[in-house]
Amino acid sequence: MLLSKLFGIYPAETINSESPIARGxxxxxxxxxxxxxxxxxxxxxxxxxxxxxxxxxxxxxGPIILSATDRHSTYITGHPEYSEETLALEYYRDLYEQMPIRLPQNYFIDQDSGTVDYSWKASSIQIYDNWTKIIANQKVGLSI
Known part of the structure; x- marks a missing residue:
């Protein structure tokens, strides 16, 4: 358990350039x-x-994406599927329920107006594109 919720948008600092899921x-x-x-x-x-x-x-x-190629497995610890408003909805829900919550990091451009920096959209699209290519290549027996 963490002392406080890990909550926000976080950039990767280490990327394995040899990994098919991290291409691009x-x-x-x-x-x-x-x-x-x-x-x-x-x-x-x-x-x-x-x-x-x-x-x-x-x-x-910590780790954001892990893989086990021999098991045809990919593990993603974050939420590339989140839409632009998902963290805002979660934040305001927790505030309403009086749960301990901090503003999501690297998320709001302006909290008062609710303006969000949708900075992870391109990353999410690239991850899903890479993932589908991995699956398609495995189906037809191509190495990746």
């Missing part, structure tokens, strides 16, 4: 991912289970 991204924050969780991800990066690799990560979030 470079390091330096080009991949952004919504996060909304109360738990951390504890992994000993030097002793990962056989075949598991960390493809994308950030010091603030």
């Amino acid at each position: 991204f470079g390091a330096g924050g080009l991949l952004k991912m919504p996060q909304s969780r109360h738990t951390g991800i504890v992994l000993d990066e030097d002793h990962l289970p056989n075949g598991l690799t960390i493809d994308v990560s950030s010091p603030k979030t």
Whole structure:
């Protein structure tokens, strides 16, 4: 459990350029991912289970995307499926229910007007595009 909810949009700082799921991204924050969780991800990066690799990560979030190619598995710890207003709805819901909540980081351009920086949209589209290409290539037996 985290002391406070990991909540907002977080840029990746480390991207495995050899990973098919990370194609099209470079390091330096080009991949952004919504996060909304109360738990951390504890992994000993030097002793990962056989075949598991960390493809994308950030010091603030930990692993963002992991894969196990031999198992045809991809694990995403964030929420690329979130629409523009999802975190705002969650934030205002938690405020209304008087739950402990902070503003989502890197999300609102202007909280008073509710204006959101939809900065993760391109990342989400690229991740899903890469993912469908991986699946399609596996179906026809192409290496990726």
